[in-house]
Amino acid sequence: MGKKNVLLVISLVIFFISSTFCVFVLSNRRLYSVFYRLAHPSYSSCRHCGMPWSNVEGHSTYYTEGRGCFPLCEDCWSSLTIEERLPYYKQLWSSWPIPKPDWNLIEKAVKEGK
């Protein structure tokens, strides 16, 4: 094998590895959302996929009249089961300053599929 062929093989291998890497990153919202967060640092984001609220719509869960929260985007909310959603609500609720609403109200709303 000549020197040119070796370089060609190396180039093809590098091309294959980098394109596989790009496809992997672009097919995984949790990974590429990093770039969106860097572009929109002032926005908070979906707690599941990490997309900032400037780019995705949050799913609002109303736990009392006129009071709601949205730890997840519509896409993530609809792709997760109620049991899978709960930890994200708990995480958001835990991050709130005191005084905060009763956790049981939020848990009840999530379990009702709101």
Ligand SMILES: [Zn+2]
């Ligand atoms: Zn999401």
